[in-house]
Amino acid sequence: MIEVIQISRGGSGGVTGAKILAEAAIMFEEGLYAQAIPKYGSERRGAMVQAYVRFDNKPIRIHSPVYEANHALILDLSLLDRIDLNSVDKEGVIIINSKKIPENLKGSGRKVAYVDATGISQELGLVLSGFTLVNMTMLGAFVKATDIVSIDNLVKAIISFWGEKRAPKNVEAAKRAYEETKVVIA
Amino acid sequence: MIEVIQISRGGSGGVTGAKILAEAAIMFEEGLYAQAIPKYGSERRGAMVQAYVRFDNKPIRIHSPVYEANHALILDLSLLDRIDLNSVDKEGVIIINSKKIPENLKGSGRKVAYVDATGISQELGLVLSGFTLVNMTMLGAFVKATDIVSIDNLVKAIISFWGEKRAPKNVEAAKRAYEETKVVIA
Amino acid sequence: MKVTQKDLLNIPKKALLKGHFACAGCGSTLAFRHAIGAIADKVILVVPASCASVYQGGGKGAAFNVPTINTAFAASDAVASGVRRAMKTKGKDDLKIVIWGGDGSGADIGIATEIGACDRQEEILHIIYSNNVYGNTGGQRSGDTMIGAKTATTPYGNTTPRKMVPFIMMANNARYVATASSGYLEDLVYKVKKAVSMTGFKLIQIDAPCPPNWRSDSADTVKIAQLAVKTGVWPLFEWDRETNLVEISRPSKKYEDITNRVPLTEWTKLQGRLKSITEDQLKSLLADTERQWNFIRKFM
Amino acid sequence: MKVTQKDLLNIPKKALLKGHFACAGCGSTLAFRHAIGAIADKVILVVPASCASVYQGGGKGAAFNVPTINTAFAASDAVASGVRRAMKTKGKDDLKIVIWGGDGSGADIGIATEIGACDRQEEILHIIYSNNVYGNTGGQRSGDTMIGAKTATTPYGNTTPRKMVPFIMMANNARYVATASSGYLEDLVYKVKKAVSMTGFKLIQIDAPCPPNWRSDSADTVKIAQLAVKTGVWPLFEWDRETNLVEISRPSKKYEDITNRVPLTEWTKLQGRLKSITEDQLKSLLADTERQWNFIRKFM
Amino acid sequence: MTKGPSSPILFPIEGAAGRTGDWRTQKPVVDPELCIKCNICWKFCPDNAIYRADRDKDQIIKFDYEYCKGCGICASECPSKAITMVSEDE
Amino acid sequence: MTKGPSSPILFPIEGAAGRTGDWRTQKPVVDPELCIKCNICWKFCPDNAIYRADRDKDQIIKFDYEYCKGCGICASECPSKAITMVSEDE
Amino acid sequence: MVVKHDKKSMTGNDAASYAVLYAKPKVISAYPITPQTTIIEKLSQYVDEGKLDAEFIIVESEHSALAGCMGAAWSGVRTFTATSSQGLLYMAENVFWSGYGRLPIVMPVVNRCLAPGWSIYQDLQDSMAFRDAGWIQIYTKNNQEVFDTVLQAFRISEDKSIALPSMPCLDGFVISHTTAQVDLPNAEDSFNFVGEYSDPVIEVDTEKPWIFGGLVGPEKFIKVRTDLMEAMERAKKKIVDMNKEFGEYFGRTYGNGLIEIYGDDVADLTIVSMGTIADEAQDAVDKLKEEGLSVNEMRVRTFRPFPEKDIVEFAKKNHKLLVIDRSVSFGHAGQLRIEIEAVLQRNKVDTSVEGRLMGLGGEDVPYPKIVAAAKEALRSKI
Amino acid sequence: MVVKHDKKSMTGNDAASYAVLYAKPKVISAYPITPQTTIIEKLSQYVDEGKLDAEFIIVESEHSALAGCMGAAWSGVRTFTATSSQGLLYMAENVFWSGYGRLPIVMPVVNRCLAPGWSIYQDLQDSMAFRDAGWIQIYTKNNQEVFDTVLQAFRISEDKSIALPSMPCLDGFVISHTTAQVDLPNAEDSFNFVGEYSDPVIEVDTEKPWIFGGLVGPEKFIKVRTDLMEAMERAKKKIVDMNKEFGEYFGRTYGNGLIEIYGDDVADLTIVSMGTIADEAQDAVDKLKEEGLSVNEMRVRTFRPFPEKDIVEFAKKNHKLLVIDRSVSFGHAGQLRIEIEAVLQRNKVDTSVEGRLMGLGGEDVPYPKIVAAAKEALRSKI
Numbered sequence A, B: 001m002i003e004v005i006q007i008s009r010g011g012s013g014g015v016t017g018a019k020i021l022a023e024a025a026i027m028f029e030e031g032l033y034a035q036a037i038p039k040y041g042s043e044r045r046g047a048m049v050q051a052y053v054r055f056d057n058k059p060i061r062i063h064s065p066v067y068e069a070n071h072a073l074i075l076d077l078s079l080l081d082r083i084d085l086n087s088v089d090k091e092g093v094i095i096i097n098s099k100k101i102p103e104n105l106k107g108s109g110r111k112v113a114y115v116d117a118t119g120i121s122q123e124l125g126l127v128l129s130g131f132t133l134v135n136m137t138m139l140g141a142f143v144k145a146t147d148i149v150s151i152d153n154l155v156k157a158i159i160s161f162w163g164e165k166r167a168p169k170n171v172e173a174a175k176r177a178y179e180e181t182k183v184v185i186a
Numbered sequence C, D: 001m002k003v004t005q006k007d008l009l010n011i012p013k014k015a016l017l018k019g020h021f022a023c024a025g026c027g028s029t030l031a032f033r034h035a036i037g038a039i040a041d042k043v044i045l046v047v048p049a050s051c052a053s054v055y056q057g058g059g060k061g062a063a064f065n066v067p068t069i070n071t072a073f074a075a076s077d078a079v080a081s082g083v084r085r086a087m088k089t090k091g092k093d094d095l096k097i098v099i100w101g102g103d104g105s106g107a108d109i110g111i112a113t114e115i116g117a118c119d120r121q122e123e124i125l126h127i128i129y130s131n132n133v134y135g136n137t138g139g140q141r142s143g144d145t146m147i148g149a150k151t152a153t154t155p156y157g158n159t160t161p162r163k164m165v166p167f168i169m170m171a172n173n174a175r176y177v178a179t180a181s182s183g184y185l186e187d188l189v190y191k192v193k194k195a196v197s198m199t200g201f202k203l204i205q206i207d208a209p210c211p212p213n214w215r216s217d218s219a220d221t222v223k224i225a226q227l228a229v230k231t232g233v234w235p236l237f238e239w240d241r242e243t244n245l246v247e248i249s250r251p252s253k254k255y256e257d258i259t260n261r262v263p264l265t266e267w268t269k270l271q272g273r274l275k276s277i278t279e280d281q282l283k284s285l286l287a288d289t290e291r292q293w294n295f296i297r298k299f300m
Numbered sequence E, F: 001m002t003k004g005p006s007s008p009i010l011f012p013i014e015g016a017a018g019r020t021g022d023w024r025t026q027k028p029v030v031d032p033e034l035c036i037k038c039n040i041c042w043k044f045c046p047d048n049a050i051y052r053a054d055r056d057k058d059q060i061i062k063f064d065y066e067y068c069k070g071c072g073i074c075a076s077e078c079p080s081k082a083i084t085m086v087s088e089d090e
Numbered sequence G, H: 001m002v003v004k005h006d007k008k009s010m011t012g013n014d015a016a017s018y019a020v021l022y023a024k025p026k027v028i029s030a031y032p033i034t035p036q037t038t039i040i041e042k043l044s045q046y047v048d049e050g051k052l053d054a055e056f057i058i059v060e061s062e063h064s065a066l067a068g069c070m071g072a073a074w075s076g077v078r079t080f081t082a083t084s085s086q087g088l089l090y091m092a093e094n095v096f097w098s099g100y101g102r103l104p105i106v107m108p109v110v111n112r113c114l115a116p117g118w119s120i121y122q123d124l125q126d127s128m129a130f131r132d133a134g135w136i137q138i139y140t141k142n143n144q145e146v147f148d149t150v151l152q153a154f155r156i157s158e159d160k161s162i163a164l165p166s167m168p169c170l171d172g173f174v175i176s177h178t179t180a181q182v183d184l185p186n187a188e189d190s191f192n193f194v195g196e197y198s199d200p201v202i203e204v205d206t207e208k209p210w211i212f213g214g215l216v217g218p219e220k221f222i223k224v225r226t227d228l229m230e231a232m233e234r235a236k237k238k239i240v241d242m243n244k245e246f247g248e249y250f251g252r253t254y255g256n257g258l259i260e261i262y263g264d265d266v267a268d269l270t271i272v273s274m275g276t277i278a279d280e281a282q283d284a285v286d287k288l289k290e291e292g293l294s295v296n297e298m299r300v301r302t303f304r305p306f307p308e309k310d311i312v313e314f315a316k317k318n319h320k321l322l323v324i325d326r327s328v329s330f331g332h333a334g335q336l337r338i339e340i341e342a343v344l345q346r347n348k349v350d351t352s353v354e355g356r357l358m359g360l361g362g363e364d365v366p367y368p369k370i371v372a373a374a375k376e377a378l379r380s381k382i
């Protein structure tokens, strides 16, 4: 079983991102099961929001949040210092929306995948009421960094979720991130 | 234990009568316990209403209606044929509001106490919205016929219930009935 | 569309059968007989907890001769909505879904549901027969109790003004609102027929004297109802959303002018609940009556 | 008694502490800050289920700096009545018992309780902050939702007119009724202060823009609120039982005259919920607005 | 096996509350001389207990004593005082 | 032993929801040159996150960035456009 | 010291009203429903006549009736309401709210069955449906016990170590509307027993800008619920103590307060029930003994908290229980029976249990029916 | 015949909405409450988009939400609503009314704890409080079962021999808002399984001037309640049959429909629970087995009617039950535990029972906690 913790801000589409990631696995990967769990609370727009994604090759009977993740998916650089990286597997990847390796990961020896998702999304006009929507973009980065689902299947999931009309920009964002993401040992 | 069934019409004060009868026993007779049970249903003004009174010389733990009465107290002559007299003890008294022995009791061999309660009440002005209130009057007859509670204690109970102001007419009614009631074997 | 006494005859079938459970002289059943009788072939009744849940039948059978759904005290307008919508899916749009309920559900516990149905413009007619009291539980104060009236919970006379459901429904954008009276049956039937011919939510509130709780002579039921109109204490009117205007109904017309009104004591003296109303209470009652007329006048 | 911006300073203490849970740009907390701040020394708040049950605090502590009782969704006016009566027995008549609740409790589920308290003339002030929607559950239609507005349960736009609680309370003989706006805070504070100085039941309904549910820019909250007044869609007025008259409030005065109003689209275009309102819906919305003005005018 | 639920359903019947005439203590009696066949009494009976007068057939009203509860409204409302309430005992 | 019930009671505290400044993506910045100390921004802040200007002391408004959520109302409502919203990233 | 009593005659509802009159609550908030009405009518009369110095809120529904009491309870004053059947259901949300919110409200439930069809008669379906709600439930057997229990309820509920609302239960009509003897202490002695509510469990105040009943996370949630469970445990002891103290003061007790035993300590059959059936069952026990049969009785007086220990101890000594339920959890069985079976199993007591449903929807349960049921149970002795 | 399925990904609430979409009710009447909202939002969308040809009544409260369904049910059409927590409490009177009135309504309850304090998280306190109300209650373990159960519920409820409303229960958030795999049959196959509601249990009509739900005396009252009890008995068989038939048609079953066994038939310890805890407990069982411990699991799927026979049969073979309750009857114990103890005692099964309360107020219950609890229970083996 692979467990992922995703950190985002309320209003930035994190919950939808986690959902689509699970959908990509469930609907398009042969033999893969998945689950996306949003953590509900009284979080409002802008506040930190967590979500969890699980993948396994057999049906998942766990219903709890992820306590110890394999990978961390962080949609907003400023949220990096809000999570305890010790709860993330040392072998896993920290996937982050950043132009460069974040300062406080430097020298950590951890596997980091980074991409300027904000830049990509803004270029593509993925902005809603002042919020840059990086959720689809960061899924591209996640796929690149982890290889749990393929980029093709991610794209299928995005299209299936958004519909033919609204999908293109989102697909584009994911694909660009997939290409631009750099995976390094920090 | 002595059990009494009372038959009256909705609006004629039968429920209050039964209550006061029990009160006379409880509050003023030494060592006597009593209970008054009104039978509630959807009866409206004018419709037949039953109530039950129990007396005993020890606390009463029965909560059921009276199925087989020792005595029957009938506040309205026209209701006589509405009750099954077989459920009333052969040795008991049938106390009835009537100027004379009712036709269908004649020759029955039953002990009957009768009094023109309607006449007495009307004379005393015990009339409310067209209804002649014979409840207190008939208690006088009941006391005369059964001797379970004394007329003095009945009077006390009436006074205690109605208060000094409203009691006199009611006391008068009970007393007059007590005097005028005839007890015979029909 | 005027209704005459003769029209009271031309009913599809009797809605209320003889030998029902209501008290002798019940103003509510009198109103029912004609109001529901007039639409008896097309009506489905919804009845919340009230005297009507009792006088409708029980024991041997039903005294109501029309289909009747009983509901919890506060549920009737929502149940009626469910029936209406279900009938719509069955293509039975011609049915008249009518609530026959007391002032307890209509003005108090059920008013959120009622306002909700009105808000949704459900096509139902809610008829409140108001005996100004919780009759079925033995006569406690309701929101529609008159000032000064003695009830089981206001032994020295009620102090608060009437909750005027018709006004509330006017304010809440109902399709049609009217008051009526057991003393003016042609007027009542006219309003019921008119109401069921309209789409949307309609409310009719009927003054329904209640001998045991008003401590009145059962023979006076009609007289008391008529006096309520003549003294002005129960204004009869209609309001239609289309015009946003009130029309005073014929029986009330004359009494719009306060100087034509019969003194209120003619009405109070016939009712044990109001017979010994205090001067102050009477003044408040008159003031509340004026408040009602003033509200109505705003829409004239 | 006019309130100026300066008076907004002279509050006994802050009612709303920094670092609360409301969304950025929340019109409801903006109104709260000033309305409750103005009476913060003497107030006991009663809060039904709503966004206010969330933004008041949790986690580390309370953001509300005044005593607050949380109640079930439909219970606040009755709980407030209980508090008021209890305080009376304790001789604490000077306290202001204030309900701070949403349009869901105020217009829908809690309206029977509210009308009941009004009917009893309980001395409480019920403030409805209306975001036109069930905000706390994610934005479903409420009785106070505007025609044409997209909500989670009306994805193609709401079709029913607003349930005007202020009108209902006028019809129900409240002591004082007013509307207010997060865009006109002096006017709001003036009304709150006036209301708590009166005995009996008072109602104030505040237009409180809600960025996430209106799908509006959080920076536009005040602008949208002011536009609601300028377009006439949210008339500001007061009604006093003593006079039975409506007074249009200063910010609304100019817009009583329909020709002075800003086109409604200036207001709709700022809100995702209304941006793509259809022609027909817009017409209905305007008609409903006119209905409201017409009702108000009846009392002028 | 299909079987509907046993539920509390009631069917229409005259006399659901029994012979409500029994509730009466006074009964209405009409004076044929005075009756003008206006049917106002019929209209105002809450118990449906009056058979209408028919002018054409020169037939006055009739009471259904089986169900008339004796409220007295008919007597009260009769414009020509054709109805009197008499004690049941007589 | 008397012991009050353990009930969910909360006590007033600044930052009940934590440092809500963290929610911000854009922050308001005031231009001292433009500010006319009208305090309109102060009035319209739903988060109580502005310290008032004081004309007497010639002191302009100040933001409490620890709690300002960056809604932008102040910038929007400032009559002299003295406030601009700038990205947090910069 | 046993205080003086007046021999009085009154209905069960009047007995409740007297207890309230004497306990002097400050706020009463109520809504009528048959057969509870006469309680609140009496109280509104007392208030209007000035006999009782209290605020009476005539609300528009039961939801609001209890809500009014809740507001008063939050404000730290003694408060009272009463209801029945549909009324209890209509206030459901607030019933749970007051229980879980630890508000010391006293609310008799005049037991009546639930609709549909409409019926105003007694069974226990209404109050039993609220056995999860965090209320103390005491089922009374007669008018005297109604007075006594309502009086006790104020003290139990308002005790800070308990802080739970109380629901004294009385059978509709057979207690509520039946006139019977009540030995009535005077007002002063009664009030002395209850005492002033001077140190309230909770009290909202402008001096305390606190939030009551706001958001809680799971951890705090579990803490307050655990405290509620513990308060229920403490309530058992409190009820026992109260029963004893009441006995010393007024000269009457009801078993140990939790259960009441009638007849021999050990018998072939034990009749177990609640309310008036349990009272009438005593006549059945006498009758059966007269016939030479060995039958005793256990009346469960307190259903919440559930007196596990007391029931088990008595059951252990006996051979077979005939549990008579006057309500049922549809899809399983009578609630009393279920819970008794549960505690026996839990405590490894193999006394057998037979369940009977009686008296639903106002069905009368005269003692001969109980006698017959007992005989059957004795025959089918397993 | 096992019909074709699409592998889909959706939340538990979406699974419920799909089942409703496919079952084609005619009237939906609902009111929002977290975490039920997304069910009705989806449905209102389907209706507005014309995908579902139904009337959607947006009411002003839950009392009215269920009342709307009741009106529709009396009118003989298929009807649906859903609620949670406070909403369920607010409709209490109508919950009992629909149960006792035999109205075939389907209403999922998205389980959430009860206030105060305010919390939106899951436990089973809400639906458990309605176990007396005459509803069928089925507790689901995952998104797939939600879809399957809602579909089944229409058929069970609308069967004339049953005529009871159904309450499929799903844990708030952990099912309702979690995205997971659902194998979705197509609309036609699903509808074929449910079938047209063509022979309604009850149908009000102008041709039938009858009174529904009017006054009843004790005799009739007992008759209709007895019939209700019998219908509950019949429902057990119906649920078993439905589970089987569903299996044949769709290729999935849940135990025998009433209970589901996981692991060995006999073990030292049996974990007993409901909902998602029961699902996660399967991981615990595997874990424990890996460690060489003998533990199996029984999931109670149907709580009403209570599957006495099935539980007893399985318990009889085993040694000790660890019953995990996610709700509690304050003043006694967890409701599941109570009822299991009761049926064991009743059937003279002396398998011992240990009760644990877990997961109140949204407390997370990950399988390691279950593992730990099981180990403790194994140690304290009596």
Ligand SMILES: Cc1ncc(C[n+]2csc(CCOP(=O)(O)OP(=O)(O)O)c2C)c(N)n1
Pocket (backbone or CB within 6 Å): C049, C050, C051, C052, C072, C073, C074, C101, C102, C103, C104, C105, C106, C131, C133, C134, C135, C136, C137, C142, G032, G033, G034, G062, G086, G087, G090
């Ligand atoms: C929830 C609930 N509360 C209380 C009752 C008791 N109850 C039944 S009818 C009634 C009074 C009805 O009054 P109204 O609506 O005016 O009708 P009326 O009896 O006067 O005809 C009451 C209080 C009930 N059935 N349900």
Ligand SMILES: Cc1ncc(C[n+]2csc(CCOP(=O)(O)OP(=O)(O)O)c2C)c(N)n1
Pocket (backbone or CB within 6 Å): D049, D050, D051, D052, D072, D073, D074, D101, D102, D103, D104, D105, D106, D131, D133, D134, D135, D136, D137, D142, H032, H033, H034, H062, H086, H087, H090
């Ligand atoms: C009886 C009941 N039903 C539903 C809910 C769920 N609920 C909580 S708040 C809320 C919406 C409140 O809307 P509103 O009153 O307008 O306040 P807002 O959230 O918009 O501030 C709802 C539906 C509840 N708490 N109780």
Ligand code: SF4
Pocket (backbone or CB within 6 Å): B044, C021, C022, C023, C024, C025, C026, C027, C028, C029, C051, C055, C131, C135, C136, C209, C210, C211, C212, C213
């Ligand atoms: S109590 Fe009044 S309304 Fe009810 S049946 Fe009797 S007369 Fe009619």
Ligand code: SF4
Pocket (backbone or CB within 6 Å): A044, D021, D022, D023, D024, D025, D026, D027, D028, D029, D051, D055, D131, D135, D136, D209, D210, D211, D212, D213
């Ligand atoms: S949802 Fe709307 S009302 Fe609620 S806190 Fe956010 S902005 Fe304010």
Ligand code: SF4
Pocket (backbone or CB within 6 Å): C025, E028, E044, E045, E046, E047, E048, E049, E050, E063, E064, E067, E068, E069, E070, E071, E072, E073, E074, E075
């Ligand atoms: S007395 Fe009353 S019931 Fe009898 S006929 Fe006349 S009006 Fe009808």
Ligand code: SF4
Pocket (backbone or CB within 6 Å): E030, E034, E035, E036, E037, E038, E039, E040, E041, E042, E053, E060, E061, E077, E078, E079, E080, E081, E082, E083
């Ligand atoms: S009201 Fe009088 S005159 Fe008219 S029909 Fe009746 S009895 Fe005859």
Ligand code: SF4
Pocket (backbone or CB within 6 Å): F030, F034, F035, F036, F037, F038, F039, F040, F041, F042, F053, F060, F061, F077, F078, F079, F080, F081, F082, F083
């Ligand atoms: S609104 Fe603008 S000008 Fe006025 S005080 Fe604020 S920053 Fe200065």
Ligand code: SF4
Pocket (backbone or CB within 6 Å): D025, F028, F044, F045, F046, F047, F048, F049, F050, F063, F067, F068, F069, F070, F071, F072, F073, F074, F075
């Ligand atoms: S951006 Fe919003 S929260 Fe920040 S200071 Fe300006 S108004 Fe206040």
Ligand SMILES: [Mg+2]
Pocket (backbone or CB within 6 Å): C102, C103, C104, C129, C130, C131, C132, C133, C134, C135, C142
């Ligand atoms: Mg009434």
Ligand SMILES: [Mg+2]
Pocket (backbone or CB within 6 Å): D102, D103, D104, D129, D130, D131, D132, D133, D134, D135, D142
């Ligand atoms: Mg709102």
